[in-house]
Amino acid sequence: MKAAAVTAIELLSPSSALNSGSKNLNCFSSISQIYGSISTRKFNYRSAFNLNSKNSIGKVSSARISMSTSSSYKAEEARVPPAISLPTPPITKFKIALCQLLVTADKEKNIACARKAIEEAAEKGAQLVLLPEIWNSPYSNDCFPVYAEDIDAGNGASPSTAMLSELSQRLKITIVGGSIPERSGDRLYNTCCVFGTDGKIKGKHRKIHLFDIDIPGKMTFKESMTLTAGESPTIVDTEVGRIGIGICYDIRFQELAAIYAARGAHLLCYPGAFNMTTGPLHWELLQRARAADCQLYVATCSPARVNNAGYVAWGHSTLVGPFGEVLATTEHEEVTVVAEIDYSLIEQRRTYLPFQKQRRGDLYQLVDVRRLN
Structure with a gap:
């Protein structure tokens, strides 16, 4: 008054x-x-x-x-360029499978294990399958060059992606293929390929933010010793909606998730391998934060825990809904969890809590540099 x-x-x-x-x-x-x-x-x-x-x-x-x-x-000015309206997805409800795989030093065994998990997920009605980060190789700088595959070379140069291509086409499912070490020329990348129901690669995401940390007495790891950072966000239109891709450490950067949301993503998929230090503290927290921030679905998939491994994964693959609610999760063992995604809840949640329309473009802006250019 x-x-x-x-x-x-x-x-x-x-x-x-x-x-x-x-x-x-x-x-x-x-x-x-x-x-x-x-x-x-x-x-x-x-x-x-x-x-x-x-x-x-x-x-x-x-x-x-x-x-x-x-x-x-000026909510529309808080995103530069302005955010894209949420597109109508090809399907509203479907099942997603998170395949938490046990990774060994035997690449052929790892590929066979992934094949079996994907086939079982499809039998349970999954139309989208998500695999873990670095599922065909131990997670180690020493192993990345040895297990790396040239995804673009063809002629059997990438048995891991060949298997994913064959299964996605035969089973008529979409596969977000976790990640594998990729060799391209003289460089190595941590790379996720997305396969459509025709077996073709619809998108390829190279991990943007490399995992370089040093927590004294707890964890020291520097991916940059062997890997090269990717240079572009990756958003893919699939038979199960528009999906933004990140790999593990990428989830810590809210700006990437916000860019995907502004590009009209329905779902963010993060293959990841958080460890026994950061996992208990941040893994679920970050997933729920990204989902609540962007009011969309977030799915993550970790390798299963191997206690005597050089790098011990936290596990706990999870699906989070657009209100930040945990819809499905695992413990640390080898397992596949199947859960339902209902995209109609995205619009419902955004109607209940319309902060996408309440941003202050007069005070702050998020610039999608790639889209702007």
Whole structure:
């Protein structure tokens, strides 16, 4: 009420005529001109808001406050370029499978294990299958160069992706193929391929943020010793909706998830292998935060835990809904969990809590550099 009163005074008092932009004291040669200007402004406001009595001044104030607030928020300007409207997905409800695989030093065994898990997931009705990070190789800088595959070379150079291509086509499912070490020229990448129901690669994401950490007495690992960082976000239109891809450490960067949401993603998939230090602290927290921040689904898939491995994974593959609620999860053992995704809940949650429309483009902006260029 105090704000409304102040606004009314500013609109209709002589002082506002003296202090409003160019209409300062020097603009008027007499007091009568000042009051004449005020009367004109009162008439203009009454006409604009269809007000016919002096008792309606509260409505003038409220209307002005409303206009000022809505124009200053500029929600559409908080995303540069402006966010894309959520597209209508090809399917609203479907089942997703998170295959938490036990990784060994035997690549052929790892590929066979992944094949079996995918086939069993399809038998349970899964139309989308998500695999873990680095599922065909031990997670180690020493192993990455040895197990790396040239995905683009063909002619059997990548047995891991060949298996995923064959299964996605035969089973008519979409596969977000976890990640494997990829060799491209003289560089190595941590790479996730997405396969459509025709068996073709629909998208390839190279891990953008490399896992370089040093926690004294707990964990030291530097992917940058062997791997090269990817250079682009990856969003893929599939038979089960628009999917944004990140790998493990990528989940810590809210900006990437926000870019995917602004590009109209329904689901974010993060193959990941958090460890026994960061896993208990941050794994579920980050998944729920990304889902709640962006009001969409988040799915993660970890390798199963091997306690005597050089790098011990936390496990706990999880599906999180658009309110940040955990819909399905595992413990640390080798297992596949199948859960339902219902995209209609995205619009429902965004209607209940419409903060996507309440962003302050006048105060902050997220720039999608690749899309802008």
